[in-house]
Amino acid sequence: MRSFLPVVTPLLGALALGSAGAAPVLSAQSIIVNPVQTNLAVRVWTDRGSGTQTPTYHPGERIRLSVSVNRDAYVYLFNVDPQGQVDLVLPNRFQSGANFVKANTTRTFPAAGDPFTFDIAAPYGLNKVLALASLTPLNLEQIATFKSQQASFATVNVQGQQQLAQALSIVVTPLPPESWVSATAFYTVAPRPAQAAPLQTPPPASVTATPPSRGTPIQPPQTAQALSITVQPLADVRDWKATVQGRSLQAVYDEYAARLRAEGFTQVSSRQTGNHIRGEFRKGSARVTLEVKQKGKKADYEVKVERR
Numbered sequence: 001m002r003s004f005l006p007v008v009t010p011l012l013g014a015l016a017l018g019s020a021g022a023a024p025v026l027s028a029q030s031i032i033v034n035p036v037q038t039n040l041a042v043r044v045w046t047d048r049g050s051g052t053q054t055p056t057y058h059p060g061e062r063i064r065l066s067v068s069v070n071r072d073a074y075v076y077l078f079n080v081d082p083q084g085q086v087d088l089v090l091p092n093r094f095q096s097g098a099n100f101v102k103a104n105t106t107r108t109f110p111a112a113g114d115p116f117t118f119d120i121a122a123p124y125g126l127n128k129v130l131a132l133a134s135l136t137p138l139n140l141e142q143i144a145t146f147k148s149q150q151a152s153f154a155t156v157n158v159q160g161q162q163q164l165a166q167a168l169s170i171v172v173t174p175l176p177p178e179s180w181v182s183a184t185a186f187y188t189v190a191p192r193p194a195q196a197a198p199l200q201t202p203p204p205a206s207v208t209a210t211p212p213s214r215g216t217p218i219q220p221p222q223t224a225q226a227l228s229i230t231v232q233p234l235a236d237v238r239d240w241k242a243t244v245q246g247r248s249l250q251a252v253y254d255e256y257a258a259r260l261r262a263e264g265f266t267q268v269s270s271r272q273t274g275n276h277i278r279g280e281f282r283k284g285s286a287r288v289t290l291e292v293k294q295k296g297k298k299a300d301y302e303v304k305v306e307r308r
Helices: 160-172 248-260
Strands: 026-028 031-032 042-045 066-070 073-081 084-092 105-110 114-120 123-135 181-190 228-231 239-245 266-273 276-283 286-294 300-307
Touching: 026 160, 031 123, 031 160, 031 181, 042 073, 042 123, 042 181, 066 073, 066 123, 073 160, 084 160, 123 160, 248 266, 248 276, 248 286, 248 300
Parallel strands: none
Antiparallel strands: 026 031, 042 066, 066 105, 073 084, 073 123, 114 228, 123 181, 239 300, 266 276, 276 286, 286 300
């Protein structure tokens, strides 16, 4: 995925005061802002810190995005690239992809232990990252949807900063004006110094989920075009078993299914019985069975992979 160094703009700075019920303001800098003063605040920044200059990243580099709020809130992260491609980064269906953030804590994506990375990709130019925090969950069905149970990232149905701002305005307008707020970070994607700049801005790079050692792309892509996600494959052994923690049985299954797809496997069937999900995957003549079971503790799961 592209990286964002935050020239992080706190969302309360430069907000105009307004009366209760005032409509959101569309801002060229922040995309969407709350015109009402609120005691809810959110920050967004990248692994290169929150400086006063917009950072530059080059294709192939990796980035991590961090957010924090001063009150318990639901946080939604969008990336808008120079050509108007919009991607919903958070929430997603990996283990760290739940978007409820506790007050005065920092959440970083990808989190330690996540089986994927965010990689910088073209097009070149200024990117904007919008963080929208709300005291209550938002309904984004008109903006982004998970096309299938296999999709780890949602598909965004709007294009461009203006359309995103308008759609989000509709979502937050019914809320109490003091219950939501936004912040924006900026970063630039540029060719490496040794390379000549392209004569034309290339189209957004297709998302691939490429295992580090095998180079097999996931088909179909696991996220929108502007983000490049690299998923780590599972250990290539006949029988593999581990106990992991996750926020739900389905989320843990989805993560390990994505890692099998990163090896080129296709899921042919799945079945859930109580606290147990079993899936069958194929790649040519090779077959893999993935089983995830909830153990004694609520958030502990046993993951088992059998290769045949």
